[in-house]
Amino acid sequence: xxxxxxxxxxxxxxxxxxxxxxxxxxxxxxxxxxxxxxxxxxxxxxxxxxxxxxxxxxxxxxxxxxxxxxxxxxxxxxxxxxxxxxxxxxxxxxxxxxxxxxxxxxxxxxxxxxxxxxxxxxxxxxxxxxxxxxxxxxxxxxxxxxxxxxxxxxxxxxxxxxxxxxxxxxxxxxxxxxxxxxxxxxxxxxxxxxxxxxxxxxxxxxxxxxxxxxxxxxxxxxxxxxxxxxxxxxxxxxxxxxxxxxxxxxxxxxxxxxxxxxxxxxxxxxxxxxxxxxxxxxxxxxxxxxxxxxxxxxxxxxxxxxxxxxxxxxxxxxxxxxxxxxxxxxxxxxxxxxxxxxxxxxxxxxxxxxxxxxxxxxxxxxxxxxxxxxxxxxxxxxxxxxxxxxxx
Numbered sequence: 001x002x003x004x005x006x007x008x009x010x011x012x013x014x015x016x017x018x019x020x021x022x023x024x025x026x027x028x029x030x031x032x033x034x035x036x037x038x039x040x041x042x043x044x045x046x047x048x049x050x051x052x053x054x055x056x057x058x059x060x061x062x063x064x065x066x067x068x069x070x071x072x073x074x075x076x077x078x079x080x081x082x083x084x085x086x087x088x089x090x091x092x093x094x095x096x097x098x099x100x101x102x103x104x105x106x107x108x109x110x111x112x113x114x115x116x117x118x119x120x121x122x123x124x125x126x127x128x129x130x131x132x133x134x135x136x137x138x139x140x141x142x143x144x145x146x147x148x149x150x151x152x153x154x155x156x157x158x159x160x161x162x163x164x165x166x167x168x169x170x171x172x173x174x175x176x177x178x179x180x181x182x183x184x185x186x187x188x189x190x191x192x193x194x195x196x197x198x199x200x201x202x203x204x205x206x207x208x209x210x211x212x213x214x215x216x217x218x219x220x221x222x223x224x225x226x227x228x229x230x231x232x233x234x235x236x237x238x239x240x241x242x243x244x245x246x247x248x249x250x251x252x253x254x255x256x257x258x259x260x261x262x263x264x265x266x267x268x269x270x271x272x273x274x275x276x277x278x279x280x281x282x283x284x285x286x287x288x289x290x291x292x293x294x295x296x297x298x299x300x301x302x303x304x305x306x307x308x309x310x311x312x313x314x315x316x317x318x319x320x321x322x323x324x325x326x327x328x329x330x331x332x333x334x335x336x337x338x339x340x341x342x343x344x345x346x347x348x349x350x351x352x353x354x355x356x357x358x359x360x361x362x363x364x365x366x367x368x369x370x371x372x373x374x375x376x377x378x379x380x381x382x383x384x385x386x387x388x389x390x391x392x
Contacts, residue, residue, distance in 0.1 A: 004032040009099030011039035033087035085111035120276040122148040129326040131230035146276040153272035154250035154263035175252035177244040181216040194346035204247040222314025323374035330378035331356040
């Protein structure tokens, strides 16, 4: 049977790769529903190419523009978070690609979980901010959760699996690889002069601005560490972050007998996306095969926590527990936006993140309201700190 796909976050890099795979395999997949925030031109193109049944935009204005351009198509047009949650839970949908960037993706992703869908999780913030609640809902509603981040997808492939999913049997340690970003060899003095344009040029991956900056500051790896803890029932001590600039080994799992199993491949998100869409099967992705002779060398190094303190902040937030992780995520979203707007420097991102995390109260995450309140408070505090330059 053809799998009906709901794509949340269609106009980002994950969304584009997902659409490529749907187009390559019309015998297996059909785009039933799709959502984006404000990219009208790109959504019009998606509608004309794939002719989904339901389309959701972030605002009424964007929705009206898309509908006007696609008036000849038999599509139901909607807007807003409730509509995004509705398409994620639609009874016609078999699998949901959750690729909305940032905290905004939490509610629609949870809607897919509560509808018992196969959820392809590319929105790490859902687990970072509401990890225990999120995983409890996965179990309660018997959803199938498959990680799409290349590192977590690799860990999933390297862990032993049984009928109930992955297990930790005989696992000694998980290695979470990181490219190190474009500034891994920069001194602190050089990092003071980093521009947004430099930070958005990732050496290996094609990504959006926010995640590119997070990769450059290693915050992305910190958030991935938290995500891995929730996904695989680990503690930070079970995980070792390894700088691997070639991005060929996407992660590794070490076993008690001395074996280490690694998942390798060229850096292309179509590989983990296809694995999630077809698990436990595999399909052709047209990704260039790995040529080890051409690569010739794989390098590894320990991360430098002094130059990249965001990585330690993520571990600190996990240790604090409760709302600390939602606070760190919210603060980082604000500081990255401020950096991209050239309001603060690159090194100020971690400095402000640390200050807000240190100053914030931590509460147990008993429900989603607590998470949303922590997110709101952190954003207000961070914006105020930046406005008054209280971090200097």
